[in-house]
Amino acid sequence: MTAVLVVNSGSSSLKYQLIETDTEEVLAKGLLERIGQVQGVATHTTPDGEWTMEPALPDHGAAFDAMTRAFEEHGPTGLAGLVTAVGHRVVHGGARFFAPTLVTPQVEKDIDELAEYAPLHNPANLAGIRAALAAFPDVPHVAIFDTAFHQTMPPEAYTYAIDAAVAEKYRIRRYGFHGTSHKYVSEKAAAFLGTPLEETRTIVLHLGNGASACAVRGGESVDTSMGFTPLQGLVMGTRSGDLDPAVVFQLARFGGLGLDELDDLLNRRSGLKGLTGSADLRDVRRNADAGDEAAQVALDVYCHRIKHYVGAYLAVLGGADAIVFTAGVGENSPLIRERSLAGLEGLGIEIDAERNASAERGERRISTDASRTAVLVLPTNEELEIARQTVSALAA
Structure with missing residues (x-):
């Protein structure tokens, strides 16, 4: 052995x-x-x-x-x-x-x-x-x-619209993260649907303390929410996600915050923690249920950002065969899954309330039978993917 x-x-x-x-x-x-x-x-x-x-x-x-x-x-x-x-x-x-x-x-x-x-x-x-x-x-x-899976993104997806010489000198571009998870889950989605990987369009939502979305076409990443660092994109446990860069200028000029303080603010004291005081979604949900207005707003912001990226990636892919929830929050929170896709029935995305609320674990479909886009919950397994890639690399 x-x-x-x-x-x-x-x-x-x-x-x-x-x-x-x-x-x-x-x-x-x-x-x-x-x-x-x-x-x-x-x-x-x-x-x-x-x-x-x-x-x-x-x-x-x-x-x-x-x-x-x-x-x-x-x-x-x-x-x-x-x-x-x-x-x-x-x-x-x-x-x-x-x-x-x-x-x-x-x-x-x-x-x-x-x-x-x-x-x-x-x-x-x-x-x-x-x-x-x-x-x-x-x-x-x-x-x-983590970044390797996203190297298939086209230039229009990874290029930032800043001075090209500056970007080249300092290697400023979108790199993307959670690639091991996105690769594993997108392949599992194709297998679950019984469709050839090269013909499958998938939106993967890796939702944990760190969170990212990825548009996958034919097993290759074509766009992802994290960028130059893991700070960009979705709202996370302690990270802000998308932010107007001028906010940083404002805080530096008028708030007197230095670079280290800004780094700490956006990476460690923002996201759910910044909005509610807790980075744990379970605490936020509990407080929201108890009537805490800040927690209720935080959940709205969290789910709105996910929906924003789902819509964007439906456009990038020209439609999707599956939207997949994975990682700690994605696999375990029916509320986040339901609220993130609510109102998208006109786009052919319909969640079955009973399937979504089920205590079942493992791979499962939570969309209705009539939904044009399958909504799946697929547990990620980054360690297994790393082991597979290690074996493959040595065999090559």
Whole structure:
């Protein structure tokens, strides 16, 4: 038996899955949190149970040590013999990386240089890669970039209308993110509908704490809501999404906010948190139901922005075979699904209230039988997609 170890390394956390190569069975998965703090928290799960530990996690190297100890103590044992490759999620590949890429010293250097485009993500991704290389030096490591799926966007979709020389010098363009999820889900949608991928038009709504929409034609991204960074687009847990750039000028000139303060405001203190005080949609929903006007407005803004992009992407695609909800909010909130598509019956989009409200989990259709566009709920699986792309890259 052989397996791919999938690693998603954040600044203070490390998620992992061990996926068997042939069957795609998850042999184990885990989460290590509070990296860099005095006391960490680690959870390790296998088909036989779940274990929680509190190891010291001063850095990512210590996190990998704790992970390997969890495997030895709770299984599957013999990790070094099982792992044939390690697949890494990397958020920003810029215009340099278009496909899964074998990690080399030059690739490490490139990821480091691209940190200026994703300062919250790439440094942490790179720290995980380097810790993994030290822990598993004898197997290939493959970087899977969130931005790679969107490299098929045409120039009219990725080009910003600013001075062309400035844009070229600083590589200013729309890159898009959540590409691994959008790729996986759009392919699942075609399979669910029983239509050839190359003939399927899909709008994918990845709604979690981070959120993005993507227009997919024939299995390729042709437009997406996130842009130069993950800040653009939909309303998110703590990010503003679309914003008139002049708001930044106004806050700097008359509010006296510096660059770091503006960055913090728009990335960490906006979105649902900025509107209501909580970044958790469940809290917002609960408060709205209790009559909190700010929470009610926040839900309206959140769903209006989604509807705005659905309409835009129906135009870009010339219609859609499916609109797909995925990720934490998309998979679990009937309210958001219903309100985001309400009033679109004239465009051939009709949600079945009973199907939408069902407690059923897994892949399902929530539109009426008469709806010209299928509305689906399809759980995403970024880790499995990373494992598949890792195997494919090595086979090539």
